[in-house]
Amino acid sequence: MTVRVLVADDQDLVRTGLSMILDAQPDIEVVGQAADGLEAVELARRLRPDVCLFDIRMPGMDGIAATRELAGAGVADPLAIVVITTFDLDEYVYGALKAGARGFLLKDAGPELLVQAIHAAAKGDALIAPRITARLLAAFADSRTGRQPVQPIEPLTSREEQVLITVANGRTNAEIASELHISLSTVKTHLTSVMAKVGARNRVEIVMWAYETGRVKR
Template sequence: MTIRVLVADDQDLVRTGLAMILDAQPDIDVVGQAADGREAVAMARQLQPDVCLFDIRMPHLDGIEATRQLAGPDVADPVAVVVITTFDLDEYVHGALKAGARGFLLKDAGPPLLVQAIEAAAAGDALIAPSVTVRLLAAFADARTSRPAQPIEPLTDREEEVLVTVARGRTNGEIAEQLHISLSTVKTHLAALMRKLGVRNRVELAMWAHETGRLER
């Protein structure tokens, strides 16, 4: 199955480079390129790509607001968005993830991680650059102003284990290997966690884990 991708970045050279890297992959097809956030939202609604790759700092509409309009909590049929930026700033990551992004990368991450993030987003998964995952999510927990929502049902011991591995940025395959369970079992636990916690993706799972101090136990 080919993953249809829309790339948005206000720098021509960067946008073209990202598109070339992705188009070189046999399972990825770049269906559109946008130079600003407003154009990116319009193109996404018209082209309906599987994944949008957005820079954060763009004219007219920044990547965070563009993400919110396409993937925010109030969007009935959210688009998978991966945010990429040069700036390793906590507020950017927090804003992007709260807006509904399924991934966050720095532009120095390299082609393999970029491709992994796109493939993960297309599969309903999420990937955050390993260099920022734990530090930033922990910072979000420290900055919280309200008590995290409680699960509608108690989490099982195994679900707690899966939750912690997700918060540490592990992929489904890595979780399966670490906990000695199958991939299908990992997906079953993730679905149960999302239902119990009322979240939509593993990024929100990771944020909840940090907000409730799961990694400190």
């Protein structure tokens, strides 16, 4: 199945380069390109791509605001968005994840990680640049200090707790299934249940909740 991607970056060379890398993949097709956030939102709503790849710093509307428009809280049918940037700044990552992004990459991550992030987002998984994952999620937890952690609607089962921890440790669904000796469909069932119980919209928010509640340590 071909993953349809929209690429948005205000630099022509970068946008073209990212598009060429993705179009070179046999199962990825770039269906649109945008030079700013406003155009990106308009194209995304019209084309309904499987994944949007957004730069953070764009004129008119930045990538975080565009992400919020398409995947933020209250969006009825959110799109899968991966944010990419040159800047390794905590505020950018935090803002992107809170806005609803399913992935966060630095532009020096390389083609392989870029392709992995696109596929992960298309499948409902999340991929964040490895060198910033733990630091940023821990920083998110720190930012919540003094606030009462959101408690689940009903307690997680022991198996759901196991799945939660493996997700927080960056495992894919296939890796979780192998590690816990359960089927892929069972993993998905547990993830759906965890998201419903903790009020998370995606895997990134599950991980944030795991840090926030102290289930995963820095």
